[in-house]
Amino acid sequence: MDTENKIQEAVSYIREKYANPPQIGIILGSGFSFFQEHLQDSTVIAYSDIPNFPVSTVEGHAGNLVMGKCQGKELCVMAGRFHYYEGYTMQDITFPVRVMAALGIKTLVVTNAAGGINKSYSVGDFVALTDHINLLGSSPLRGKETSGQRFIDMTHCYTSELRDQAIETSKNHDITLHQGVYAATHGPNFETPAEIRMMRVMGADLVGMSTVPEVIVARQLQLQILGISCVTNMAAGVLDQELSHHEVMDTMDKNRQKFVGFIEELIANKL
Ligand SMILES: O=P(O)(O)O[C@H]1O[C@H](CO)[C@@H](O)[C@H]1O
């Protein structure tokens, strides 16, 4: 079956469970799954039940598509994302973005947990992405058959108006929101201190193992994109301490309340 038919099969299944078309898609990063509880009149659909969907294998990624309302808007929330290091193809991990676009979203909010490379950042800060560096070594648009345009422009892939609105909104909340560049590595190992020094020279402020493939496909589909990272740890070698997924989850847990107030106001007024 070709990609378009696979997308339509997934869309038909989701529409049977929840008829209202979503306006906004949100991909929840590691430890962000709690946000699904903030949707009203929601329908939770397990990824394992959706035709052609991959399933989540990472702790902190619940593995549900949650359709529902938040602040009067219709949302499609991915509680759990897919990473290249899980062994999926680039096409697999970005399939849900194509499905959300086919369901009708016009805006995609991509969240993630990331390591802070920029020394002016602190653990628990948030960052609105201005740009990214793809160190994954591949693109989700690679292949003989591409769904859509092949040579897409990436100059302004993070929508500046959405970023400005996020920064304005952050002022009403107890939240530090920087602007910065996200570097995506293959993972799943964290980086060496030497790799982090290299990334700093390259112009990266943050590092993680996700987001970039989703953003490339969202850009191809001409969605408006807002990228928000939580600095869950300082990157390798910045502090004299070891990194762990446990720390990543723990930081997200401590900062979840700040994020909820901020994102709800953004959804209500700006997205
Ligand atoms: O990017 P998200 O999914 O938020 O998760 C980040 O946190 C995990 C490492 O702790 C990695 O999967 C990294 O990409």
Ligand SMILES: Nc1nc2[nH]cnc2c(=O)[nH]1
């Ligand atoms: N690659 C990478 N991913 C992360 N996700 C959360 N923190 C980190 C980090 O320091 N490095």
